[in-house]
Amino acid sequence: MSESTPSVFRRFALLLSVFRRILTDARFAGQVAELHAGRATAASDARGGKETPRLREAEPNAGLQLLGLLQRDGRLIDFLEEDVGAYSDAEVGAAARVVHEGCKETLAQHFTIEAVRAESEGDRVTLAADFDVSAVRLTGNLVGQAPFTGSLVHRGWRVTETRLPQVATGHDLRILAPAEVEL
Amino acid sequence: MSDARYAVGIDLGTTHCALSSVDLDASEWDEVTQDLMPVPQLTGPGTVAALPLLPSFLYLPHPDEFAVEDLTLPWDDRTDQLLGELARSVGARTPIRLVSSAKSWLCHPGIDRRSSVLPPGAPEDEVSRVSPYQASVRYLEHLRDAWNHAHPEHDLVRQEVTVTVPASFDPAARELTAEAAQTVGFRRLVLLEEPQAALYSWIHDSAGTWRKQVRVGDIILVIDVGGGTTDLSLIAVTARDGALELVRVAVGEHILLGGDNMDLALAHLVGGKLTATGTTLDHWQIQALTHGCRQAKEALLMDPSLEAVPVVVPSRGTRLIRRSLRTELTGGEVTHTLVEGFFPEVPVSARPAARPRAALTKLGLPYAQDAAVTRHLAAFLGMQKGATEDLPGFEPGGGSFLHPTAVLFNGGVFKANLLVERVMKVINDWLATDDAPPARLLAGVDLDLSVARGASYYGYVRRGGGVRIRGGTARSYYVGVESAVPAVPGVEPRIQALCLAPFGMEEGTQAEIPPQEFGLVVSEQVRFRFFGSPVRRDDQVGDLLEDWSAEEIEELEEIEAYLPAETRTPGEIVPVHLRASVTEVGTLLLEAMPLDGPEHWKVEFNVRNPANE
Structure with a gap:
């Protein structure tokens, strides 16, 4: 009998343990609520039924659109395509200002980005058993069981809101910047 | 009376437009539910994003310039005109097709504002030009369509719409603005002066505490420096039936001087340093430099400890590192050019160097010839020293100028605290010479969005939700009458001015009918000279000057x-x-009424330039 269609006895045992965990674990309760409402959680999707493939191609359009925006407002492609080795730090620095200012504006306009952990880098942090493994990466002397205590090396970044522009049907996103001809 | 759900405020600015709304069903007394609508617009070919502001730029593209599908908006796919952010950015590369500052052209006395004159430098057989009036219609149409797209249940034309105009707009420019809004379909329309809108926004933001921040006898000076214009107003605090009341007592003249002039001045200064090293800058580079200077200026004005901020003009080609031009803007340059150039410490007796409307040598906007905002301010306060004489509770002013007791700043220029401090210092130095107490700073206005927000709040208070600013027209109006004296060869007949409308006429009121008769010839245009006075408060209808x-x-x-x-x-x-x-909309209406019949004929403001005919 597979894990996804348990027996009556197994289901009764599950009922009791789930009952207790719903009361004690708010996050788990939320996931059950989602499941009950008919919305499978992202985690359950990723683990997948037999129909969904385990890996899929990333959809290129959003990537192309973002590259186009970073080029248009921040000249990112121009900057990366140029040979930095041929110039002095001052020259590279001057161009980097253009890239920094423009790309920063693009990010601020289209995403809300915040740190995953609110603590300062270098602080001691403790991770409870149910911490989100995709949001926190454990490194170094990785042994034992949760709770884990360690030093925060990088605060992480999380996008909380995406506001990418709408794109006209038929617009060729592969053109990151059109060639420009002045008459 | 009304099925309007929202009071909508539209800031139809020289450089940017914004739209704010108050949900009337969800607002009561000081609890006001207000929103600012992000405006979807083309930000690149084929790319639509919603931004808080709609840049007031209209671009007339060449048929081969864009793919048709790249100009699609959520609600239409007009391809002959585009506006907003994309118009601004492509216009920097192709200025001959870019319409900008249409609002300043709308009150330009030297042109026919309904004829297609914009962009002024465009080759006529190539670019189908538009009139300043049409450009205003287009901006309003875009805002209407954006609103209707977001609120399909509440068509904007059925909402209470307030469109703001500069306090200094003449009757003709006000009427053109109202007509543009009516063309777009707004049925419940009123106009509101921008400095008043800023004060309304301040009142709203104070959440009821404004009554403690001002008192009877206060005179609030509103200094609104927008992207393209400087607009001044004086608002007195009086009492009626025990409650505080606000009366707008004076407005300044139309000064085409704003934040863009300041950024451009810095760009020319920095550009001068680059040209000294043998580089020439094209139009696009000047624009890029202006952008860079604006950023650098803001950094320098925010942090006085900075000595200099680098400014980079990016290359146009792909060689960003090799071809970019690097220079810097120093704190000294900003102080010299901006603070001393635009806000110099001058005595209150100072006046602007020349009359702003003098000597138009070529077709262009009549920019203020004196860039010093403080000199314009001195002239305004000096001219209006009697502005509160007729108000109960105000001391007759003894000094050489009207003494403001509080100052409200508006416009992005004043994000720089240094400039606020400078203007306050100048005003308080003036007050000190007259032994008057220093003026207070009324803080807390959102400098970019307060006009739109104040306008929607005004739509709400008009329905009885809060304090209103009274004041009526800020000018008295006169028609020229030739005096009945024997003609002398070589001498122009003397003109008398007959008062038609007294100062301070409120919306929805009629002036008396003056006894003087005029002869009009049927089927012929008959013209009269027309005058306005911002200071003659006592003239009555029928007075002959x-x-x-x-x-x-x-x-x-x-x-x-x-x-x-x-x-x-x-x-x-x-x-x-x-x-x-x-x-009721807030425009001046002149009518000719025959002595022997019931007809009324509208007397039009001539917005055509006689020199062009």
Whole structure:
């Protein structure tokens, strides 16, 4: 009998343990609520039924659109395509200002980005058993069981809101910047 | 009376437009539910994003410039004109097709504002130009469509719409703005002066505490420096039936001087340093430099400890590192150019170097010839020293200028605290010379969005939700009458000014009918000279002025009456009276009424330049 269609006895045992965990674990309760409402959680999707493939191609359009925006407002492609080795730090620095200012504006306009952990880098942090493994990466002397205590090396970044522009049907996103001809 | 769900405020600015709304069903007393609508617009070919502001730029593309599908908006796919952010950015590369500052052209006395003159430098057979009026219509249409797209249940034309205009707009420019809004379909429309909108926004933001921050006898000076214009107003705090009341007592003249001039001045200064090293800058580079200077200026003004901030003009080609131009803007340059150039410490007796409307040598905007905002301010306060004489509870001013007791700043320029401090210092130095107490700073206005937000709040208070600013028209109006003296060869007949509309006429009121008769010829345009005074508060309808000074009465464009031949014979001379009223919308209406009949004919403001005919 597979894990996804348990027996009556197994289901009764599950009922009791789930009952207790719903009361004690708010996050788990939320996931059950989602499941009950008919919305499978992202985690359950990723683990997948037999129909969904385990890996899929990333959809290129959003990537192309973002590259186009970073080029248009921040000249990112121009900057990366140029040979930095041929110039002095001052020259590279001057161009980097253009890239920094423009790309920063693009990010601020289209995403809300915040740190995953609110603590300062270098602080001691403790991770409870149910911490989100995709949001926190454990490194170094990785042994034992949760709770884990360690030093925060990088605060992480999380996008909380995406506001990418709408794109006209038929617009060729592969053109990151059109060639420009002045008459 | 009303099925309107929202009070909507539209800031139809020289450089940016914004739209704010108050949900009338969800607002009561000081609890106001207000929103700012992000405006979807093309930000690149084929790319639509919603931004808080709609740049007031209209671009007339070449048919081969864009793929048709790349100009699609959520609600239409017009391809002959585009506006907003994309218009601004492509216009920097192709300025001959870019319409900018349409609002300043709308009150330009030297042109026909309904004829297609924009962009002024465009080759006529290539670019189908638009009129300043049409450009205003287009911006309003875009805002209407954006609103309707977001609120399909609440068509904007059925909401209470307030469109803001500069306090200094003349009657003709106000009427053109109202007409543009009516063309777009707004049925419940009122106009509001921008400095008043800023004060409304301040009142709203104070959440009821404004009553503690001002007192009877206060005179609030509103200094609104927008992207393209400087607009001044004086608002007095009085009491009526025990409650505080606000009365707008004076407005300044139209000064084409704003934040963009300041950024451009810095760009030319920095550009000068680059040209000294042998580089020449093209139009696009100047624009990029202006952008860079604006950023650098803001950094320098925010942090006085900075000595210099690098400014980079990016290359146009792909070689960003090799071809970019690097220079810097120093704190000293900003202080010298901006603070001393635009806000110098001058005595209160100082006046702007030249009359702003003097000597138009070529077709262009009549930019202020004196860039010093403080000199314009000194002239305004000096001219308006008697502005509160007739108000109860105000001491007769003894000094050489009107003494403001509080100052409200508006406009992005004043994000720089240094400039706020400078203007406050200048005003308080003036007050000190008259032994008057220093003026207070009314803080807390959102400098970019307060006009739109104040306008939607005004739509709410008009329905009885809060304090209103009274004041009516800020000018008295006169028609020129030739005096009945024997003609002397070589001497122009003397003109008298007959008062048609007294100072301070409220919306929705009619002036008395002056006894003087005018003869109008049926089927012929008859023109009259027309005058306005921002200071003559005591003239009554029918008063005839023999002499006046250019400071107190300004000649406006002519007005013209046309009697159609419907019920009369062409060529017949019909004696009429002229009557002024102020419409509910807030525009001045002049009518000719025959002595022998019930008809009314509208007397039009002449917005055509006689020199062009």
